[in-house]
Amino acid sequence: MIGKDLNLAKSLLERGKLVAIPTETVYGLAANAFDEKAVSEIFRVKNRPSFDPLIVHVGRWEQVFDFVKEIPEQAQKLASLFMPGPLTLVLTKTERLPDIVTAGSPQVAVRIPNHPLTQELLHSIGFPLAAPSANPFGYISPTTAQHVADQLEDQVPYILDGGPCTVGIESTIIGFEDGAPTVYRKGGLTIESIESVIGPVAIKTYNYDHPLAPGMLQSHYAPKIPLKIGQLPELLSDFNPNRIGLLVFRRPLAGIPEKQQVVLSKNGDFAEAARNLFAGLRYLDGLDLDLILAEPVPEMGLGRAINDRLKRAAAVEG
Ligand code: TXA
Ligand code: MG
Secondary structure, three states: OEEOOHHHHHHHHHOOOOEEEOOOOOOEEEEEOOOHHHHHHHHHHHOOOOOOOOEEEOOOHHHHHHOEEOOOHHHHHHHHHHOOOOEEEEEEEOOOOOHHHHOOOOEEEEEOOOOHHHHHHHHHOOOOEEOOEOOOOOEOOOOOHHHHHHHHOOOOOEEEOOOOOOOOOOOEEEEEEOOEEEEEEOOOOOHHHHHHHHOOOEEOOOOOOOOOOHHHOOOOOEOOOOEEEOOHHHHHOOOOHHHEEEEEOOOOOOOOOHHHEEEOOOOOOHHHHHHHHHHHHHHHHHOOOOEEEEOOOOOOOHHHHHHHHHHHHHOOOO
């Protein structure tokens, strides 16, 4: 069921049930982070491997001290400037938080979502919410309540509808390895913004040998039909124009039916492009086509996170 009933969402969560929640990045599939059984339900419904840790959401910064210790100065600085917002900090957890949430890691990923409805919900309950993106594992993340319903309606008792996500791409994840700030996932907060505050950061977003963050897994955020990235006019010549979908940055291409094309942002605005990215992929995935072709956007600002998602959506194995 989709709706805006905060009391219902609250009472379901208090009873150990799952609720899909809106955030500014993507919709999350939430449960009481202190309730091991409720959290195990998230893994079941998402079909998520148990080695893939969850992000814990709180309403305000002070709440992290309920389950986190040793906050590095740089983390504190980023939190004061960018939270609430599309930023996730990886910190050291205390025993209060069940190991299932972090897949056994001593580190927990923490975020304060910037969405009025979810803020109100978080302030009205007495516990943090563990929530991954509300999609079946490996598929495109949901940016509307309807996206969640399309795939998980039968399995989630309630979907709290907060409208379309305003950022549209997941949070940027940053940890502190022996004091060195390290980005594990590019996301809605740009690396440029982070570096303007704490100086240069390392970027470790993909590692075959040790997929620390499964957002790091190569194949992720993927449509059902294959996706290929490249410079479009050249790429196009190999395919039947009636059987392909195009994801373009600014301008549609001549020779391909318009309804098979998604323009991310006519003005070349990265924020708008990020907002349209996942809905655009879902739309093309829903047409009866053989393949999606996507062109990369300029590799700067939010463009870096957009290109990262496109690459993972294009990867065939992880
Ligand atoms: O914007 C977001 O972050 C959204 C909304 C719902 O908050 N959430 C989200 O969750 O994208 P999920 O589960 O789809 O992606 C979380 C990523 C995963 O790649 C996971 O591996 C990583 O965060 N992660 C979680 N805990 C971690 C930890 N302790 N250390 C390193 N990575 C962690
Ligand atoms: Mg996800």
